Amino acid sequence: MSGNLSLLLEDLSRLVRTESPSTDLDAVGRSARVVADLVHERLGRRPEILCVDGVDHVLLRGADPKVMLLGHHDTVWPLGTLDELPYTETAGVVSGPGCFDMKLGLVQAIHALAWLRRCRGTGVLDQVTLLITGDEELGSTTSRALIEQEAGRCRAALVLEAAGPGGALKTGRKxxxxxxxxxxxxxxxxxxxxxxxxxxxxxxxxxxxxxxxxxxxxxxxxxxxxxxxxxxxxxxxxxxxxxxxxxxxxxxxxxxxxxxxxxxxxxxxxxxxxxxxxxxxxPPMERSAAAALFSQAQRIARRLGHPPLEEMTVGGASDGNFTAGMGVPTLDGLGAVGGGAHARDEHAEIAWILPRTRLLTTLIEELAEF
CATH class of the missing domain: 3.30.70.360 (Alpha-Beta Plaits)
Incomplete structure (x- = not known):
């Protein structure tokens, strides 16, 4: 995979500069439109924007999906945060509200699918469902039914929440x-x-x-x-x-x-x-839901020459708790590597972006059996 880092960072900048606090439904709506435009531009298909109780979620549904890519575009940061914490790319680090949690993960998912589409043809998109919700930070009250509905059609769910320290994948969540x-x-x-x-x-x-x-x-x-x-x-x-x-x-x-x-x-x-x-x-995301997928990701990482993958269980929850709770094999933490979630030092490390996008791309490819 030959990724275009400059284009990926350009797309990340666009998303981060579109502020999307969960509690401001107008802002979430604007963000959903930007996300949908980006998906359309990179993948050649226009996703749906589904409004549930005033909250906008972005869905690109595959005709016969085997893999679900799951993330959220809402953040904890109020409007105006960009004035104090602007988007920056400095000394190998990207910073800005929502870059780590979890807009970089969204961009990585979109670019992974774009690469597969270029290499394998447009039929790739029939094998994958991409769901980007707008209320994860508030407990996913309007998106849970949608998440479970779409996950039920797939054999695996890959969650683009940020990785743990050192790039650890999340195989358990309380x-x-x-x-x-x-x-x-x-x-x-x-x-x-x-x-x-x-x-x-x-x-x-x-x-x-x-x-x-x-x-x-x-x-x-x-x-x-x-x-x-x-x-x-x-x-x-x-x-x-x-x-x-x-x-x-x-x-x-x-x-x-x-x-x-x-x-x-x-x-x-x-x-x-x-x-x-x-x-x-x-519900808890118990390790049993992730074990096989983590082993598969480890094998891919070794083949790609990446550092050994680590795993961890965390106290924080994600929408992966829902998919794992349904019995759908779920692997989390496939997004940004960095730190500072919900904090003023939120950041992502640029050096990890393309290797982790390659890992994600290969994992999707294997699971969908292209």
Whole structure:
């Protein structure tokens, strides 16, 4: 494969300079159009832009797909970030909001398909489905059904999220559960008759302590109470309190254990009402879903003369959790090599771009059996 690095970087610059914060649907819509134009220009086919509950997703569906390429074009960065953190190419590093997570991965996928199309003909595109969603950073609430629908037609899913340190592929991801727990007490004047109140602050404190005990470090299960609020004024017994809880688990069994336990938690000292909203968001991506694909990628890397491929399991989730949860063989972390996801030092290393694009291209070629 003879990749055109200059053209690839030009396309990356175009995507990064199109800001696409998940929470701004107009910006996501503009980004989807730019992504769709890029796909059309490089592959000669116009993808669909599917709007689901106001969120735009880009889909190029193969007629008889064997491989799914999966990514997202939304980012965590608000509009105007480019003014502070512009797109740059300096000293072998690309930087800019969303370059690492995960716009470079999108460009690599498009260029891998473009190379296969040039070498193998337009029929290549019938064997592959490319799905680029617009709400991954928010939990993929509008795209999950689409992801699962398209993955169900394929024999493998390749996820273009960024690689781990040193280019490690991601063969395991913890499942994610998200909760919002509300405690309902009763207000009263804290000086005149506090005994008439039911103190939601005390009750939520009990709940938080009980929930934190559900973690199991030996199993790799984390249960983290995060954002909490309570009360209205300093002289009022709080009538309501809320806490958000983030749960990460390596197996479905652990994920369901914690889910059941959270729904059974109740305060002891204060007779308050508990309401639990939310639940399991993404199932775990267990290594068994990636093992065969990782071995195949290792063989390809050796054949191409690349450094030995490493693998890792991470706490963060991706849309690969959905495909793996369906039983579709899934390999993740095939995108950018660099660091700083969601941070001001977000960057990708240029030296890795063409070798990883070659790896991806060959993996697609083998899986689709061109």
């Amino acid at each position: 499942g994610v559960s998200l909760y919002r727990i509300e405690v309902l007490g009763r207000a009263a004047h804290s000086g005149l008759d506090p005994e008439k109140g039911v103190n939601a602050t005390i009750a939520i404190a009990e709940v938080v302590l009980a929930i934190a005990q559900l973690a199991d470090p030996a199993a790799g299960t984390t249960v983290t109470p995060t954002v909490m609020s309570s009360g209205t004024t300093p002289n009022t017994v709080p009538a309501t309190a809320t806490v958000a809880v983030d749960v990460r688990a390596g197996t479905a069994e652990e994920q369901h254990r914690v889910d059941r336990a959270i729904r059974e938690v109740a305060p002891v000292l204060v007779p308050a009402e508990i309401r639990v909203r939310g639940g399991i968001n993404r």
